[in-house]
Every structure is written in C-alpha cells, then in structure tokens.
Amino acid sequence: MxxxxxxxxxxxxxxxxxxxxxxxxxxxxxxxxxxxxxxxxxxxxxxxxxxxxxxxxxxxxxxxxxxxxxxxxxxxxxxxxxxxxxxxxxxxxxxxxxxxxxxxxxxxxxxxxxxxxxxxxxxxxxxxxxxxxxxxxxxxxxxxxxxxxxxxxxxxxxxxxxxxxxxxxxxxxxxxxxxxxxxxxxxxxxxxxxxxxxxENRPIDWPGAITFAIAIVSLFLAIFMGQAVGFANGLVLALFTGAILVFGLFAWIEQKKAIDPLLSFYLFKNLDFSMSLFTGFLIFVANFFFNVIAPFYLQNARGLAPNMAGYLLMLFPIVQVIVSPISGSLQNRFAPELLTTVGLVILTLSQVGYITATLSTPLWLFGSLVGVMGFGNGVFQSPNNTIVMSTVSQRDLGVAGGMNALARNLRMVVGISASTTVLFSAMSQAYGKPTTTYINGRPDIFLAGMHTTLIVAFFICLVATLINLWRYVHSRAKAK
Structure with a gap:
C-alpha cells in the first residue's frame, strides 16, 4: 500500500x-x-x-x-x-x-x-x-x-x-x-x-519539454563545434544565438503558458536554492579545469607512467568519499552554510597550490594538494546538496533533483570545453603560433598555459567562496 x-x-x-x-x-x-x-x-x-x-x-x-x-x-x-x-x-x-x-x-x-x-x-x-x-x-x-x-x-x-x-x-x-x-x-x-x-496525475508540459530540448541541443552543438572550428565561426555563433532565443521562449512558456510548468521559476526566488545551485555549478566547473590539466602535467610534463598518475589522481575521489558523509553528519551540529564556506575556502587554497606547481614540485606535495582538494570538495558537496533539496516543497523534489543533475552535467561540458579553450589559447600565446596539443620537448609552453588556466579556476572558486560567505553572514544576521 x-x-x-x-x-x-x-x-x-x-x-x-x-x-x-x-x-x-x-x-x-x-x-x-x-x-x-x-x-x-x-x-x-x-x-x-x-x-x-x-x-x-x-x-x-x-x-x-x-x-x-x-x-x-x-x-x-x-x-x-x-x-x-x-x-x-x-x-x-x-x-x-x-x-x-x-x-x-x-x-x-x-x-x-x-x-x-x-x-x-x-x-x-x-x-x-x-x-x-x-x-x-x-x-x-x-x-x-x-x-x-x-x-x-x-x-x-x-x-x-x-x-x-x-x-x-x-x-x-x-x-x-x-x-x-x-x-x-x-x-x-x-x-x-x-x-x-x-x-496526482498532473499534466506534462510538452511545449516546455520540446523547447528546452531544442535549446540544449543547440547549446551543445555550439560548444562541441566551437572546440573543433573556433568559437568565432559563423555557424557556432548562430547556434549560440539560437540556444539563447529558444531558452527565452522556454522561459516565457514556463512562466506565462504552462499549467504545470516543467521548471518552476519561483524556486529561484529562494536565495538558498539559487545560490547553492550556482555555487555547485561553479565548483564542478573548477574541478574539471583540474581534471583536464592534471593528466597533461603528470604524464607529459613530469613523465609519469599512466598508472602512477592514476594513483595520484585517485586521491581526490578517495578522500571525498571518506569526508562527504562525515560532513553530512556535522550538519546536525553546524549550519550547512558554514560547512559549505569552509569547504570552499579549502578548495580555493588548493588552487593556489596548483598555480605555484612547477617541474620540480615534489610529487608528494602535489599528491597532498590533490587530497586537500578532495577534502574541500567533500566538506562542500554534502551540505550544498542538502540545502538544494531541503529548501523546496515535497511536490518539487523531482524538479529540484532534475535541476541539480542538469547543472552537474552542464558543468561537466562547460568545464571541459572552457578549460581546454583557456589552456590552448594561453599555450598558443606563449608559443607564438596556434597549438591544440602538448608540444613535446617544450614543457615550459604547457606550464604557461597550465598556470593561466588554474588562475581562472582560482577565481571561479573565489567567487563561489564569496557568495557562500555572504550567505553565511546574512543567515547569522537574520538568526539574531
């Protein structure tokens, strides 16, 4: 029953x-x-x-x-x-x-x-x-x-x-x-x-579903084609423009026409929900900046065998798997906004460590930074997911879960495409001519691109940290 x-x-x-x-x-x-x-x-x-x-x-x-x-x-x-x-x-x-x-x-x-x-x-x-x-x-x-x-x-x-x-x-x-x-x-x-x-068997918003799918397809095609032929290409710009226009049509349908909208825009009026979704998006993008850079650095620049590089990089998920449930349990004692802010500060500091990495950086130190990043991510993710899912009504749990998963998958695509674009643009500038690959015998070119890319990741983490810090201070002020 x-x-x-x-x-x-x-x-x-x-x-x-x-x-x-x-x-x-x-x-x-x-x-x-x-x-x-x-x-x-x-x-x-x-x-x-x-x-x-x-x-x-x-x-x-x-x-x-x-x-x-x-x-x-x-x-x-x-x-x-x-x-x-x-x-x-x-x-x-x-x-x-x-x-x-x-x-x-x-x-x-x-x-x-x-x-x-x-x-x-x-x-x-x-x-x-x-x-x-x-x-x-x-x-x-x-x-x-x-x-x-x-x-x-x-x-x-x-x-x-x-x-x-x-x-x-x-x-x-x-x-x-x-x-x-x-x-x-x-x-x-x-x-x-x-x-x-x-x-209740509520009606499905098919016009919203169709326009959203068209917008997503246009956006993805623009990103994938942009990586191959350049983001200044006419067709790529047309696809980006089309995606924006169809997203606008989708928003109009959801707010003005849909009886039971696919996306409840009123959820975004909840600052806790919106900020948690946005900061989660930013951090996942920054994580994929690291995911793109680290294999090049360890295997190409430092000459590690793939299995050794893999062992070092596995420190990230292993530490996060250990820390995440602990961070979740701590929510009974500490405000989730405090835990997310602490996690983001740790993540931001780990980016500083990556920015200073060179060919002579001890591997134990680099591995420690990977573990620290996993620790910060574990502290951040649990309370952030809790805020996203606990600030909506039961009838909107599916929509909130779908939005959370959508943000997660979009940030995977955005993180990979943005990081490779920044990396190869910076490498091309250092090399003096266009390049879209690691240049054998020139680790200095890669390091120049790596440092630029990780500086961008640092600022992404910093923005997320400042947003969460403001939210924590604001929530404390309201509690008083």
Whole structure:
C-alpha cells in the first residue's frame, strides 16, 4: 500500500540504507559512463574504422541526451512517482549498456548510447528526491553526502577504471561491466524499493519539454563545434544565438503558458536554492579545469607512467568519499552554510597550490594538494546538496533533483570545453603560433598555459567562496 510519508513507514526506514546503496550504485554507474568512454575512443575508432571526431559523438550524444531530458523526467517523477521512473531507468540503462558492447556500426552504438542515456537521465533526475523523501532530517545530510560521493567518484574515476579494463579486455567491457551491476541493482530494488507515494496525475508540459530540448541541443552543438572550428565561426555563433532565443521562449512558456510548468521559476526566488545551485555549478566547473590539466602535467610534463598518475589522481575521489558523509553528519551540529564556506575556502587554497606547481614540485606535495582538494570538495558537496533539496516543497523534489543533475552535467561540458579553450589559447600565446596539443620537448609552453588556466579556476572558486560567505553572514544576521 502506498504511504503518504516514507519517514513514518517502519519498513522503509528499516531498508533505508539498502535503498541508498541501490540508488547510489546506479548513480555511480550513470555518472561513470559520462567519462569512462573518453579513454577508449582511440581504440574504438581504430576498431570501427571511423574518424576521431566521429568517435567523439559516442561521448557527446550521451551527455546531450541526459541534459535534454533531465527536467522532463524530474517532472514525470513528481507527477507519476519517482520510484517508478527510477525502476524504468535502471532497466533501460542496463539494456543500453548491453547493446553498446556489440560492434555492429557507429550508428548502432550511438543508438545504444541514447537508450543508455534515457535510463541514466531517469535515475539521475530522481535519485536525490528519493533519498530526500526516504531519510529523516537528522540523517538526510549524510545520505545526500554519500550520493554526492557516488557522483564525484563516477565523474573522476572513469578514466582510471576504463584504463584498467582496456589493459586486459576488449573495449566492449567498459559498457558490459554495467550489466551485472545493473542486474544486481534491479534485483535489490525489487525487494527494497518502496511503492511510490500517492501522486496526482498532473499534466506534462510538452511545449516546455520540446523547447528546452531544442535549446540544449543547440547549446551543445555550439560548444562541441566551437572546440573543433573556433568559437568565432559563423555557424557556432548562430547556434549560440539560437540556444539563447529558444531558452527565452522556454522561459516565457514556463512562466506565462504552462499549467504545470516543467521548471518552476519561483524556486529561484529562494536565495538558498539559487545560490547553492550556482555555487555547485561553479565548483564542478573548477574541478574539471583540474581534471583536464592534471593528466597533461603528470604524464607529459613530469613523465609519469599512466598508472602512477592514476594513483595520484585517485586521491581526490578517495578522500571525498571518506569526508562527504562525515560532513553530512556535522550538519546536525553546524549550519550547512558554514560547512559549505569552509569547504570552499579549502578548495580555493588548493588552487593556489596548483598555480605555484612547477617541474620540480615534489610529487608528494602535489599528491597532498590533490587530497586537500578532495577534502574541500567533500566538506562542500554534502551540505550544498542538502540545502538544494531541503529548501523546496515535497511536490518539487523531482524538479529540484532534475535541476541539480542538469547543472552537474552542464558543468561537466562547460568545464571541459572552457578549460581546454583557456589552456590552448594561453599555450598558443606563449608559443607564438596556434597549438591544440602538448608540444613535446617544450614543457615550459604547457606550464604557461597550465598556470593561466588554474588562475581562472582560482577565481571561479573565489567567487563561489564569496557568495557562500555572504550567505553565511546574512543567515547569522537574520538568526539574531
């Protein structure tokens, strides 16, 4: 029988940590598949006899599909049940993962990635909402912190896990590894996921969904094409302009025409919600600046073997996984705004350390900075997710979760494209002519680009820190 409150349901409460395990495991897999494929693209392109720029669509179409559909599935979850949407998503993702491993053609693989992304978007848009409904307030921060750890681990660990698999197995197994894990999650979910809370069958805002999807596709095409041909290209500028115009149309539909809008713009009137979403976006972008720079620095400039570089970089997710639930637990003793500010100060200071790194920087010191960055991220993410999900009503949990996941995936694309643009522009200026790759024998050129890129990341972190500091001081003043 459906219940009106999971927190008061003894059966749900008895299984709540198993529910977190099932939701977290699938969150990890869905996020992992946004990054694990990158390292396999050269192998896939050689095996399938396709150009590298064609192979890049194997990654792009996955992220594009997820972002285009997150808000829609968040609203469907609010209207028809988040558990139901999550269950369907796990099945679709597992089927898509199975199909991705069959080497029929590029078109077949892209279609399989779309199926996989459909499932991923269904699970990503509902995971935070499910956890928020299932866990009581005293444990919610810790639970959302663990979900944040699964997200960060999936986003950062992809290249390392992919490299280990490719060293021993054909590329198909980077997809097929999801199948047994997916089946395990489906089986676990069958026994421990509760029935959905009774919902009203509210109408779906299809005009909003269609215009949002068109805007997202235009934005992604502009970003991907801009990286290849330059952002001053006429077609790229036209796509950016089109994306802005269609986003404007989407906003007008949502505020003036939609009976039950896909995106509740009144949520942005809540400063805690808006600032948490924005600062989370900024920090994820800054993290991907580091993710782009670090492999070049360690492998090309410092000459480390890929496995040694991987071990150093894994300090980030390992430390975050340890710290995130602890930070979540501390929310019972300290204000979430204080914890987010402390985490951001630590992250900003770690950027200062990276900016000063040279070819003679001891690797133990660089590894320590990676760990410090993971520590700061762990302190920040848990309370920030809690603020995002705890400042909205129950009827908007799916939309809020979808917006949070959308921001997470958008910042992945923005972080990668912005960091590579800044890096190669700065390297080109130092080199005296255009370059879009590491120049063998000229680590000084790379270091010039690296320092410029990380200065930008520092200012991104600083802006986020100042926003959170203002919020904390403002909340303290209101409390008095």
């Amino acid at each position: 459906a219940t009106t409150n999971y927190v008061d349901n003894p059966t749900v409460q008895r299984h709540r940590w198993w529910i977190l395990t099932a939701v977290g495991l699938f969150t990890f897999m869905a996020t992992l598949d946004g990054s694990i494929v990158n390292i396999a693209l050269p192998v896939i392109s050689n095996d399938m006899h396709i150009m590298t720029n064609q192979a890049e669509w194997i990654v792009s179409i996955y992220l594009l599909t997820i972002c285009a559909l997150l808000l829609l599935f968040g609203k469907i979850g609010d209207s028809f049940g988040k558990i139901r949407v999550f269950r369907v998503g796990t099945v679709l993702f597992t089927i898509g993962s199975l199909l991705c491993g069959f080497n029929h053609s590029l078109l077949f693989l892209l279609g399989a990635r779309v199926v996989q992304a459909l499932g991923a978007s269904m699970t990503m848009s509902t995971n935070n909402g499910i956890i928020t409904e299932v866990f009581p307030m005293r444990e919610r921060g810790k639970a959302l912190g663990l979900i944040g750890s699964f997200v960060s681990l999936g986003a950062i660990a992809g290249p390392g896990i992919g490299g280990l698999l490719l060293a021993q197995l054909p590329w198909a197994y980077i997809f097929w590894i999801n199948v047994p894990l997916g089946l395990l999650t489906i089986l676990l979910g069958h026994f421990i996921l509760p029935k959905d809370i009774a919902r």
